[in-house]
Amino acid sequence: MSAVGPLFNPRSIALVGATDKSGWSLNTYNNLIEHSFGGPVYLVNPRSEIVHGVPAFASLSAIGAPVDLAYVMVPTAAVLAILEEGARLGIRNYVVLTAGFGETGPEGERLQESLTALAEREGLTILGPNGNGFINAAAGITPYGLPIPAPLLSGPVGVVLQSGALASAVLSFAQARNLGLSLLTAMGNEAMVSVTDVVDYLVDDPATKVIALFLESVRHPAEFAAVARKAWAAGKPIVAMKIGSSQLASQTARAHTGALVGDDDVVSAAFRQLGVVRVRSLEDLIITAGLLASVGSLPGRRLGVVTPSGGGSEIIADRADDEGLQIPAYAPETVRRLTEIMPKFGTVANPLDVTGYVVVDRTLLGRAMEIVADDPGIDIIVLLTELPRVRPPDPSIFVEAFGQTAKRIQAAGKPVVVVSNALTDITEFGREIAAASGFPYVAGGIEHGLTALGAAVRWSESHVSPEPETGPEALVEGETVGLWAEREAAALLTANGIPVVPSTFASDVDTAAAAADAYGYPVVLKAAAAGLGHKSDIGGVRLGLANEAEVRSAFVDVMDKTKADGVLVQPQRSGGVELLVGVVRDPSWGLTMAVALGGIWVEVLRDSALRLLPVDKAQALRALTELRGIDLLRGARGSETADLDVVADVVARVGQLAVGLGDRLESLEINPLLVRGSRVEALDALVTWRT
Structure with missing residues (x-):
């Protein structure tokens, strides 16, 4: 069990500061009782003998029994005293609901520093302060300060949020889509336990298949990178919604690279290199996590689409194109078999509209899917259907129909992604049918479902390699201060094996x-x-x-x-393609490389690919192929074809040089880097040193 394992798995809980006057207190107590926490729950209030209808204790000391977790709701000024008392009693794990710490300003920051110092001195583990607590749905442990909507569904997705206010909304949406969670944690101020600590726990947690994050900031980039690589190695996708974007500070403005590299761009680059799926909405966060938990790694991007709707087929085709997914024609044998089961007025194509005849023949959609699954040119089946919403007089007809389809999905031999038409709640009756028939996860709505599918395919195709070696220290002559213009910069490049005009x-x-x-x-x-x-x-x-x-x-x-x-x-050089290769130092993530179409087009086209350093030759090549203008290097319209292997080698060497310059470097830019066939030369360069 990881360091925070005991925090999330207590056998006894004390609610310190419990009072009938607080909705937080009542919610937390009710959550523990209603969701059948298996151990004792002690209420602590020095002024009331009865709280929430049960006897209370005057202090932690008065309990006289072991306490695994103290859930602290006392006023800000009293928190340290409670932790000191708990430490003397051997209580090691705490959730601090109380606000008024680092989020409030200098005085609050000093209080939080005192809290952290106490925890480190006494060996305590603290979640918060200023957090809602957590819901360990897998274990039925729910010390959480807001109402938990019923039913609490246990399932494969662990959720970590840096926003307590959004935690309940995310929980409600997951349950509305019939997606169970293993653990939901509202982090609060992260005075001690951080997002990376919880992710590390979830990577090791057998109940968790996918990790979903809502991030306001990545507070510990190096730790985050390490735990993301660990998650990748364990085969557990991380899906993240990261909010906030801004440009890098003006210290990089001398280089064109500064116009290409903003804080948010660097986060996206880091996530991509670490195999983290980035999404842009809470809906996509949960739906994408649910889809990945349902289907896991996907074998390709060729879709076989089976629907009961012509309009739905067309929407899926458009969205698949947006996501870079392919919808190839069905093989002749597939067409023949589909023609045999289709109504005479139907047309066999991919996407396949089996028509409204599914109302007459409830097996038609499943049988068509079964045939498509045998097509050798298809990697994934997309099945457009949804669980019933309204209970009919005889529910058994739905149990039978969905049960047959579920069996066909299980026997398909290929992943089947089930998508509903629109993003609507799954009703209680729909959940009953899913449970009774064994029907799989249904991604909510074509828009979000195809977004999730595209993300899942890209995650399946991504390759997280070990961090490349940094190489030797760079050769530098001269005083590393201020701005080195072209003369000095070119000499630096030449001395370190970068070809220069x-x-x-x-x-x-x-x-x-x-x-x-x-x-x-x-x-x-x-x-x-x-x-x-x-x-x-x-x-x-x-x-x-x-x-x-x-x-x-x-x-x-x-x-x-x-x-x-x-x-x-x-x-003077002529012809070829001009690139920019620039490196700037991000204040959080460190040296970041941008590769872009260069010359006068840098800031106009903003066609760039970013990588955190160090990179190897293979990673540099992948960055080049991400450029929208890659066809210019591949010989578009009869132009000379660039030797991408040579270009990637030079780009990687620029990255190695930047890393080899160490902490002295602020930015390095080659613009343009002229590429003509196998000849690659830097035509101009700038280097900025840190002050």
């Missing part, structure tokens, strides 16, 4: 002309000075210089306009 520094016009002659025309002149970043903004770049006279004239003009120390002379 040839360049000559010229502080006088004769040297510039000689360098141009040596390279051959046309050439490029760029202003060179310490700290000079975006040279073109101040007239510091001249392109396409075709002869010595143009070079001399450009030198004089650039030096006059920019007051630079000199110029860089480079052979």
Whole structure:
């Protein structure tokens, strides 16, 4: 059992501060009694002998029996004294419902620090403060401060929320969709027990198949990454809704990369690398978790769709396309067999509309699904149906029909995803039919159901590899302060094996002309000075210089306009595709790489893929293939095909360089990185060092 295991599995509970005047107290007590907690529940109130109709104790000490969990509801100023008393009695686990701590400001933060210090000194485990408690539905343990809607369904999804106010809404929605939970935890301030602690527990919990998170922040990124990798290795998907987005601080604004990388973008990149499914709504959080718990890993993205509705078929086809799922034509043998059972007015196609004849023949939908399951070109069957809502005079007809379909689903040999038409509650009668017939989980509504299916397919296809090795420390010459413009940045890249366009520094016009002659025309002149970043903004770049006279004239003009120390002379490159490869330091997650279409299109197109560093060559290649403009590298419209293997190798080396620079680096950007066939060269670069 993990460190928080005893917290979630107490055999006896004391409600400290229990009072008839508090709805929190009454709710918590009623939840424990109504959901048949198997151990004693002690009520503690020094001023009332009877609370909630039962005898109360004046203090924890007065109980005179072992207490595994103290649920603390006393005023803020009294919390520390309660924990001190409990520690002397050997009580190790606490839920602190009381607010007024870190969420209120400096004074509350000091109180919370005192609480944490006491817990660490005495070896206590504290959930909260300022939290609702938890519901261990798998074990029937419900110290939770808000009413629990009936029935409390036990099932395969563990839910962890950084919002107590949303906990009951999530619980109600899960139960409305007939989805049972193993554990629901409202975290409160996370003074001691964190989200990652609870996720770690759920990874080891045999009652939990999928973990669903509502996150306001990822407070411990390194711990989160470790537990996410552990969940992946255990085959337990994590589905997360993370709210809040903002751009990185202005310290990265000197580089175009800063326009591509915001805090929320980094979270999405981190989740993708860690195999965490990110969703955008509470509905998708629960429906996606339920679907993954029902079907597990999926074998592909080719769908065989069976419905009783032409309109439903078309909606599914549109949403499948949105999610990148395929709906191939059925094999000839499948078409032949379906034609034999379809009504004469029906048409065999994928998606398949078996028509309203299902009202006459209640076995038609299941038999069609059975045939589609045999099609070798299909990976997953999508079955559009839903549980009945209204109890008829003779319910047995539904038990029989859904039971037959359930047996066909179990025997299909391929995953069957059941989706309802719309997102409506499953009624008590629907739950009865599901239980009696063994009918599987029904994803709520085509919109959310296909969103969940797309997420499940992507999770099944994702590959979470061990963190790549960081490589050796980078070679650096010079003082690592401020901004390194192109001259210094190019030298850094060259020293560390990154290909860079040839360049000559010229502080006088004769040297510039000689360098141009040596390279051959046309050439490029760029202003060179310490700290000079975006040279073109101040007239510091001249392109396409075709002869010595143009070079001399450009030198004089650039030096006059920019007051630079000199110029860089480079052979002009043409053709190919320009990329940006940039690295910035995220304040939470660390070094983050962006790969994007480069040059002048960076901020216009915002076509980028992000990765947390370090990355290896394979991860760099996957990032490149995520770009919407990947076809430009693959030779679209007869252009030269890039050697993606070489490009990925250079991108990975840039990442290794950034990691090798250690804590000194703030940002590094190559823009553009020119790709032409197998030739890859950095044409310009900037490096910003941390202050």
